[in-house]
Every structure is written in structure tokens, then in C-alpha cells.
Amino acid sequence: MSKQFQFKLVLLGESAVGKSSLVLRFVKDQFDDYRESTIGAAFLTQTVTLDDQTTVKFEIWDTAGQERYKSLAPMYYRNANCAVVVYDITQSASLEKARSWVRELQRQADPSIVIALCGNKTDLNARRQVSQEEAKKYADEEGLMWGETSAKTGEGVSDIFTAIAKKLPLTAPPSRPGANRASASGTQAGVDLNRNPVSTEQTDGCNC
Amino acid sequence: MSSRSTSASTAASTTTTPVSSIPRTITPVSGASAGFYRPGFQPKGVYRPRTDEFAEARKSKRSAGKIEQTRLERRLEKLINLHFSEPSEKSKTLQPPPARQRRSSLFDLDFSELRGKSASELWKDVINSQAQNGKNDIRAAEQRITPWEGDSAVSQCPICLVSFHPITNRKHHCRLCGRIICSLPVRHPQRPVTCSLLFVANTKTGVIEEVGEGIDYGVRRRTTSTMGPGKGIPPPGDDDKFLSGVRICRECRSVLLRQQHIQEAHSTPMFAKLYTLLISIEKEVEDLLPQFQELLLSLNNDERPTAGASAARKRLVEAFAHYDAAAKRIRNLPCVRGSSQDRVQMAILARANLFLQKNMFPLQSLPKPARRTNSGSSTPSTPTLALNETTIDPDSELAHALQPLLEQEALLETFVQEATTKRKFENAQTLRENLKEIRGEIDRIVANAEREQAHGKGKGRT
The missing domain is CATH 1.20.58 (Methane Monooxygenase Hydroxylase; Chain G, domain 1)
Known part of the structure; x- marks a missing residue:
């Protein structure tokens, strides 16, 4: 029997590291050269198929990186199952910001949250300021998943989301402090087509 | 029957197109292709352009119709001038009593009016009505515009074929074409629509309206127009005034409708005007906002706001207030509940609210080093900012x-x-x-x- 899991994913990171572009590539496989900065938090969904039986639906909250929207972020990571903290490999300052996001998540978010560190813009490898070793080392220290992506070329984007989906606790229903819905668990409420109708005897026969 | 007709038609075709006559009809076509005619061999068929003939025939017919149309239109114009011109012009001829075109007998008198009057007054009225042969001037003028059909020539209404009667079914003249028609109400099956109708025109705007049949020739001006919703509400003083309707026949109604259509095409409804206003304010705000934000960016360094910035802010706030007012006015325009007009108005209001939410709220919180007095004076004037009772300092x-x-x-x-x-x-x-x-x-x-x-x-x- 096929199972669908639903997880809430939140994207965090400094502004202009490419969070929205990453999501756009993941959800619609598109890329905008000129993208306006996000206002508040955008909402998108995407389903990942792990194997024939298991699909994972991500409810993605793409938060704005600008400082003035910082107060919104807690509302979205508070009951998230996973978080993707994005940094820009051409800006070492963005990794610092990512570190502070990770610290905040470890302090404030759900303890079971899966955090992935994601270095974006690998297409600009020539201007790299953050080495892979440095980021990898930090991720290992903190026990984070790590990957490098390029939203522009699409490299590594689906890999990192699939990796997250695999790491999520697929056996137990995901802990969702904010919402307790049937669709979040593996046993999804719905219509079972194989079930034999009980009232067959009553339905036949005319009304007179 | 059918076989007979087909045989007749084939016979006709054979007789009218004898072989010998065909070359004669082709020759005027074109010199190049006018080759030798061989019966039974026509690779390209016979080509005979008759467009010119058709155009000529159509022109003669159409121009006749057009002349008739313009004549009727001109008459309508003159009639409107005669009956519905500004009071100052016609005061000398027909202003004093409620204008009645025809008082040929006592049957036209309003009996409720009679009851309230003393005998002497009544007598005076009769004298007046006789003395007021000057009122026949209108009839004369109408007949100068349109030659009227003679009364004796007609014994029944040409449209519904009801015969006239001196008391129960009187003769009426169409003021446009001059025909005699009846004024009887709708009666199935002979008369699915009335044979004649009355119209009035607004003395100021010239807007033509059809009006219902009154007891008298004078018709009470109705507040709701018969033709097309959304026309402007007539000024309240006019409601009680008696206007005399001008009678035209059913077949001349198209002229009237045409005129109405032209008028409506020229005048834009209130709704459209307000909407263009709304859009223009929106444009203005969209132009002003970036300028204002640039000003603010330059302000962040020094503490006190310049006069330019506060003026820009004030202008923006005023624009928002106007915008909100315009949107609300559009919503409050009278229309039928649940109609598409109603839905459009709702949608415009919703869109306006969204626009305000998007642009006005950010305006409030921008890092503006404003003094308390400045923000205090500007925030209350913003219309829908009722977040809570206390005004919020944007800083x-x-x-x-x-x-x-x-x-x-x-x-x-x-x-x-x-x-x-x-x-x-x-x-x-x-x-x-x-x-x-x-x-x-x-x-x-x-x-x-x-x-x-x-x-x-x-x-x-x-």
C-alpha cells in the first residue's frame, strides 16, 4: 500500500543567497535571472517519490531573508519538520549568517528537526569564498546534512531535497506540534475502493 | 405540385438560356478571355461580374432609406426643440399651464381637478381654454414640422386595425411620420405592443426617455428611466413637474432608439468616470512611492526629515484617502443586488483594498525619523488604518x-x-x-x- 507523508519544510538564510530560486528550481524547474526579493514568506508544495510505495509531500515555506522580516521566521520554523539553511558560496558572510540560523534552530525549534546546510550558486565556482571542506567540517560538527547546489543550472537541487526526504522519520508519523491532521500520518483517511460494500442487500429491489 | 414546379423551372431555364444567346452575354466580360465559344466545353466556366450592378441597385435603395431616416431624425430634433427646450425660451408661448397639446373637447379635462373648483372658476377655465387658442400654436408648429394625415381619410388604426371611435378610441397623430394611430393599451392577440408611445426629453441634458401612458397628455416624470439602467438620477425638483409627452407611432420608435443610442455612446456613465479616476490615482501612487522611498533612503543618515520628504508623505497619504473614497463611491453606486454590475463593483472594492493593504501599510512603517507631531498629524488622516484605537508611531x-x-x-x-x-x-x-x-x-x-x-x-x- 502506498504511503504519503507530509512534512513542513522551511528555508532560512541571508537575503540574496538564492532561497526562492532554489525552491523555484525544485518545484517548477525554472530559473529567473532577475528575481525580486521575497516579501514575508511564500508557500509552495512539491512531492518527492522515494520508491514505488512512498511519496513525501513537502509544504515549503520560503521565508524572506531581509532583516525586517526576521520576526516572521520563528512562526515558520517553530513546527517545521525540516529546515534548509542556505548560504552563498561566493559570500563568506552568508555562511556566518547560516551558522547563526542553525544556532537559533537548535535552540528554538523542535528538537527532532532535520537541518540541511546548503551552499548555493556553484555555477559561480570561480568566485568561491567558502570552501567545500570548511562547510563540510562545520556540518559534521553540528550533525547537519550538507550539500552544494546551483539553482541556475539545477545541479544538486533535487538531490538535497531527496536526501532530506530519506532522512525524515518515515516510520513514525512526523511530529507536528502545531497541526494534528490525519493526512500528516501514513494512514491517510480516504475512500477504500477495495472494501466490500456492506449494504448490498438493501440497495437492490424497488421501492414498492 | 412539386414535380410540376420543378418541370416548370427546368423548362424556363431551357427557354431563357438558348445556346445562341450565351455568347452575347459573355462578350462584355473581358477582351482577353472572350475566346471562341464552344458549346459543351467551358474549362473556366462563365465569369460575369455583377458587383457594380448590385452596388448601384443597393445604392438607390439605401439612399432612399437614408433620406427617410435623416428626415425623421431632423423632425425629432425639431420636436424636441419645440417641446423640451429651456423654459426661458418657450415661456412666452407655452409655459404657464401644464402644456396640453390638444384640448379639443371636455373629455380631456381632468375631473378630479374639476371637483375642487367653484362654478365661477370652472367657467373661467372654459373661457380660458377657448381663449387659449394660442395653444393651438403648438399644434400648428407640430404640423409645420410634420404634415399630418387628414382625419377623414382614416377609419381604423393602420397597425392594429382597430376602428376609431370619437369617444372610446380617439385618433392620434404620430408627430414624426404624421400617420394616425390609436393609443389603446396592449391587448392580445391583436395588439402585442401598443401602437403608439410617448417620449419626453430632459430640457437640460436632452436625454430622451420613453414614458408610460397617462390619463392626460401630461405625463408624470418617472424617476426610473425605461431605457437602460444606470442613467443619472434626474434632479429632485423635476420629479413633480408635469411634462408633456410627445406621441410617436410604434414604427418610428427606431428613430428614437437610434437617437438614444447615440446619446448614450457620447455620455460616459458615472461608474466609468469613477473607475478612471481610481486608476489614475493608482498610477499617481505608483509613481510617487519609489520617489518617496528614495527620499527616505537619503534621509537615514541625518536625523531630521526634510520638508520635501514630509510633503511627499503627505501627498501620498492624501492620494490614499482619495483612492479609498473613490473605491467606496463605486461600491455605493446604485445597482441591482446580485447583478453583474454589483459583482464588478464588489471586485473593484476588493482590489482597491488589496492595493491599499499592499502600499499603505508599508508606508506607515518606513524608517522615518519623524517627530511625534508629524506622524500624529499624518496617520489619523489615513482612512482604513484602524488597527487599534491608538495611533502607532511608525518608528x-x-x-x-x-x-x-x-x-x-x-x-x-x-x-x-x-x-x-x-x-x-x-x-x-x-x-x-x-x-x-x-x-x-x-x-x-x-x-x-x-x-x-x-x-x-x-x-x-x-
Whole structure:
């Protein structure tokens, strides 16, 4: 029997590291050269198929990186199952910001949250300021998943989301402090087509 | 029967197109292709252009119709001038009593009027009516515009074929074509629509309206027009005034409708005017906002706002107020509940609200080093900012905390709408939950702020 899991994913990171572009590539496989900065938090969904039986639906909250929207972020990571903290490999300052996001998540978010560190813009490898070793080392220290992506070329984007989906606790229903819905668990409420109708005897026969 | 007709037609075709006559009809076509005619061999068929003939025939017919049409239109114009010109012009001829075109007998007298009068007054009236042969001037003028059909020539209405009677069914003249018609009400099956109708024209605007049949020739001006909704409401003083309708026949109505159509095409309805106003304000705001934001960026360094920035802000706030007022006026225009007009007006209001939410709320929170007086004077004038009773200083921490939440709230509302229209109900559900959370957060912050404020005040007093 096929199972669908639903997880809430939140994207965090400094502004202009490419969070929205990453999501756009993941959800619609598109890329905008000129993208306006996000206002508040955008909402998108995407389903990942792990194997024939298991699909994972991500409810993605793409938060704005600008400082003035910082107060919104807690509302979205508070009951998230996973978080993707994005940094820009051409800006070492963005990794610092990512570190502070990770610290905040470890302090404030759900303890079971899966955090992935994601270095974006690998297409600009020539201007790299953050080495892979440095980021990898930090991720290992903190026990984070790590990957490098390029939203522009699409490299590594689906890999990192699939990796997250695999790491999520697929056996137990995901802990969702904010919402307790049937669709979040593996046993999804719905219509079972194989079930034999009980009232067959009553339905036949005319009304007179 | 049918076989006979087909045989007749074939016979006719054979007789009218004898072989010998064909070459004669082809020759005028074109010199190049006018080759030798061989019966039974026509590779390209016979080509005979008759467009010119047709155009000529049509022209003669159409020009006749056109002349008739323009004549009737000119008559209509003259009639309107005669009956519905400005009071000052016609005061010398027909102003004093409610104009009656024809008082040929006592049957036209209003009996309710008679009852209230003494005998001497009545007598005076009769004298007057006789003395007022001057009123026949109108009839004369009407007949100068349109030659009237002679009374004796007609014994029954040409449209519904009812015979006339000196008391029960009187003869009436169409003021446009001059025919005699009846004025009887609708009666099935002979008369599915009335044979004649009355129209009035507004003395000032010249707007033509059809009016119902009155007892008298004078017709009470109706507030709701018969033709087309959404026309301007007539000035209230005019309602009670008696206007005399001008009678035309059913077949001349097309002239009237045409005239009405031309008028309506020229005058834009109130709704459209307001909407263009709304759009122009929106443009203005969109032009002003970036300028204002640039000004603010330059302001961040020095502490005091320049006169230019506060003026720009004031202008923006005023534009928002106008915008809001225009949107509300559009919503409040009279229209039928649930009609498409109603829905359009609702949609415009919704769009206007969205625009205000998007542009006015950010305006409030921008880092403006404003003095307390400045913000105090500008914020109350913004129309729909009733977040809470206390005006919020755009510089305060509260505003900074609240602003992103308010923006997100507006954003989520649009997301929910979008998801619902795309029938992604699961997403809409998630979004709605989030919206609830955000609203809870907003309430919490506002309540906190209020409590703090009250606390601070209490402290200040002690």
C-alpha cells in the first residue's frame, strides 16, 4: 500500500543567497535571472517519490531573508519538520549568517528537526569564498546534512531535497506540534475502493 | 405540385438560356478571355461580374432609406426643440399651464381637478381654454414640422386595425411620420405592443426617455428611466413637474432608439468616470512611492526629515484617502443586488483594498525619523488604518514588530484565495491555519503593547 507523508519544510538564510530560486528550481524547474526579493514568506508544495510505495509531500515555506522580516521566521520554523539553511558560496558572510540560523534552530525549534546546510550558486565556482571542506567540517560538527547546489543550472537541487526526504522519520508519523491532521500520518483517511460494500442487500429491489 | 414546379423551372431555364444567346452575354466580360465559344466545353466556366450592378441597385435603395431616416431624425430634433427646450425660451408661448397639446373637447379635462373648483372658476377655465387658442400654436408648429394625415381619410388604426371611435378610441397623430394611430393599451392577440408611445426629453441634458401612458397628455416624470439602467438620477425638483409627452407611432420608435443610442455612446456613465479616476490615482501612487522611498533612503543618515520628504508623505497619504473614497463611491453606486454590475463593483472594492493593504501599510512603517507631531498629524488622516484605537508611531518597536506580520497576513489572504480558486484545498487549509497563527500573533503583540502602554501610564501617574 502506498504511503504519503507530509512534512513542513522551511528555508532560512541571508537575503540574496538564492532561497526562492532554489525552491523555484525544485518545484517548477525554472530559473529567473532577475528575481525580486521575497516579501514575508511564500508557500509552495512539491512531492518527492522515494520508491514505488512512498511519496513525501513537502509544504515549503520560503521565508524572506531581509532583516525586517526576521520576526516572521520563528512562526515558520517553530513546527517545521525540516529546515534548509542556505548560504552563498561566493559570500563568506552568508555562511556566518547560516551558522547563526542553525544556532537559533537548535535552540528554538523542535528538537527532532532535520537541518540541511546548503551552499548555493556553484555555477559561480570561480568566485568561491567558502570552501567545500570548511562547510563540510562545520556540518559534521553540528550533525547537519550538507550539500552544494546551483539553482541556475539545477545541479544538486533535487538531490538535497531527496536526501532530506530519506532522512525524515518515515516510520513514525512526523511530529507536528502545531497541526494534528490525519493526512500528516501514513494512514491517510480516504475512500477504500477495495472494501466490500456492506449494504448490498438493501440497495437492490424497488421501492414498492 | 412539386414535380410540376420543378418541370416548370427546368423548362424556363431551357427557354431563357438558348445556346445562341450565351455568347452575347459573355462578350462584355473581358477582351482577353472572350475566346471562341464552344458549346459543351467551358474549362473556366462563365465569369460575369455583377458587383457594380448590385452596388448601384443597393445604392438607390439605401439612399432612399437614408433620406427617410435623416428626415425623421431632423423632425425629432425639431420636436424636441419645440417641446423640451429651456423654459426661458418657450415661456412666452407655452409655459404657464401644464402644456396640453390638444384640448379639443371636455373629455380631456381632468375631473378630479374639476371637483375642487367653484362654478365661477370652472367657467373661467372654459373661457380660458377657448381663449387659449394660442395653444393651438403648438399644434400648428407640430404640423409645420410634420404634415399630418387628414382625419377623414382614416377609419381604423393602420397597425392594429382597430376602428376609431370619437369617444372610446380617439385618433392620434404620430408627430414624426404624421400617420394616425390609436393609443389603446396592449391587448392580445391583436395588439402585442401598443401602437403608439410617448417620449419626453430632459430640457437640460436632452436625454430622451420613453414614458408610460397617462390619463392626460401630461405625463408624470418617472424617476426610473425605461431605457437602460444606470442613467443619472434626474434632479429632485423635476420629479413633480408635469411634462408633456410627445406621441410617436410604434414604427418610428427606431428613430428614437437610434437617437438614444447615440446619446448614450457620447455620455460616459458615472461608474466609468469613477473607475478612471481610481486608476489614475493608482498610477499617481505608483509613481510617487519609489520617489518617496528614495527620499527616505537619503534621509537615514541625518536625523531630521526634510520638508520635501514630509510633503511627499503627505501627498501620498492624501492620494490614499482619495483612492479609498473613490473605491467606496463605486461600491455605493446604485445597482441591482446580485447583478453583474454589483459583482464588478464588489471586485473593484476588493482590489482597491488589496492595493491599499499592499502600499499603505508599508508606508506607515518606513524608517522615518519623524517627530511625534508629524506622524500624529499624518496617520489619523489615513482612512482604513484602524488597527487599534491608538495611533502607532511608525518608528516604534511595536510598528517594526507588527509590520511584517500585517504584510504576511495580507499575503496569506491572497494565497488562500489563489489556492481555493485553483482547487488546491489541502494547500488552502494549510495556509488558512498559518493565517490563523499569524492573526493570533498580531493580536498577542497588540494586546501586549496595550498592556504595556496602560502600565506605563499608570506608572507615570504615580
